[in-house]
Amino acid sequence: MEKILDIIEGIAYEKGLPIESVSEAVKEAVIKVAKETLDSNIYYEAEIDKKNKTLHLYQVISVCENDSSDVEDKNNFISLSEAKKHDNEIKVGDELRYELSLEDMSRSAVNSLFRELEYKIQRLIEAQLFDKYKSQIGKIVSGNVVRIDDLGNTYVEIDEIRAILPKKNRIKGEEFNVGQVIGAVLKHVGIDRQNGITIELSRTTPKMLEELLRLEVPEIKDGEVEIVNCARIPGERAKVALKTISAKIDPVGATVGIKGVRINAVSKELKNESIDCIEYSAQPEIYIARALSPALVISVALDENKAIVNITSEQKPKAIGKSGINIRLASMLTGFEIELKEIDNLNQSTKQTTETNSQEAPKNNLDILSSLFKE
Structure with a gap:
């Protein structure tokens, strides 16, 4: 095939493919059509002569030690003694190559070659697009x-x-x-x-929120602020845990922006989804307490993957949130199953505890002096 390299370069340029890939596709297509139209039992090789821009098809025969009478696959193997008739210096393991004419291909073979090449080029385009979008x-x-x-x-x-x-x-x-x-x-x-x-x-994955924040907040894009985790109930509410190694940066403030301009821009893109930003803590108890904001909790106790949170009756509705959305997001964000334990009459309980401790504790000098004045 004359000027095949020009054709290959044209296809590569038109389809945006590497020349090497198109060259391999052309050689594979030629070999496949040769097997279909000439002899499927023959081993073929195709080579492109870059200097003359032509393609050559060869039948390749390997030299083996056996006598020609013992060689079963005579299409692909030849005995050493028989091979020496063609080349006195040939050795076992060498190959004899016979060029086959491509110009004598039938019209049906040419059509088959065209279809096969078209198929392979399409697969190359798809593979290239697949790699592009997979990244x-x-x-x-x-x-x-x-x-x-x-x-x-x-x-x-x-x-x-x-x-x-x-x-x-x-x-x-x-x-x-x-x-x-x-x-x-x-x-x-x-x-x-x-x-x-x-x-x-x-548009519902937490990754959507993370990427929008990365686009909107320069500190996140530059790596000064890191998104540790993100939890969403799409279109309703989300929570984002943030941290930084820089003492000069407030991760929450940087993400929210002045007057909330940054976080509002992200919220608008997500159909006005409400977004809570909290500062991450490596201490799980603190992390869980922050994740339950805007509720204020009394204490957090951990039991494996479960967190028992003590909270007042006034703060409990805030911790749960509308339809349980706040506690669900806090659990998704932290990875802990959260159980709220309501403590009633906290002030009275604290007062009683203080009085009890006061009665049981030994009096110090100030207590004694105070009692003397009272007397």
């Missing part, structure tokens, strides 16, 4: 809405491929229109022969 899993991508089906699934065109945002991955109450530009987290990338590449998007 973006967990990142926010944006595209135009091109269709919304009867089940509520939204189809989004991202560059050269169409992705799906299933209804279950959409924030409750969200509605999109065809032509609208939306952003979502790339959740999953798959590939198969029947459907090619499939991309699933999501």
Whole structure:
């Protein structure tokens, strides 16, 4: 095949593929068609002559020690004695190569070669796209809405491929229109022969909130503030645990921004989802107490993966939250099962404890002096 290298370079440029990959695809296609149209039992090799820009197809025969009468696979093996008739210096393990003419290929063989090459190029494109989007899993991508089906699934065109945002991955109450530009987290990338590449998007994963914060807050993007964990009930409320190693930075203040400008921008993108920012603590008791904010707790006791939280009756509704949302998020954020233990009449209980301790404790000099004045 003359000028094959020009063809390969043209395909590579047009499809945005590496020249080496297209070259291998062409050689594999030629070998496969040769097996189908010439002889499937022969071992073939294809080579591209870069200098002359031509492709050559060879039948390769290996030299073995046995006499020619003992060689079973005569298509691919030849005895040493027989091989020496072609080359006196040949040794066992060497190969004889016979070039086969590609110009004499039948029309059906040429058509088969075209189809096979087209198939392989398509697989190369898909593999390249798969690698590209797989590296973006967990990142926010944006595209135009091109269709919304009867089940509520939204189809989004991202560059050269169409992705799906299933209804279950959409924030409750969200509605999109065809032509609208939306952003979502790339959740999953798959590939198969029947459907090619499939991309699933999501706007409900906690990763969506994390990535939005990373885009909105420079301190998070630069690594000065770290998102330790994130918990969401999409469209309603979320909690984010933050920490920093810099004494000069308030992780919560930096994330919220002046007058809440940063956190409000993120909330708006998530259909006004309420976002609580708390400072992470390596001490679980403190971490759990902060996660239950805005409630103020008395104490936290740990029992393996369970946290028993003592709290007043006045603070208990805040800890639970509307429909239990606050305690659920705190549990998701910390990884602990949280049990609230209500303590009634805290002030009275504290007073009684103080009086009891006062009676049992020995009097010091000030107590004695005070009693003398009272007398």
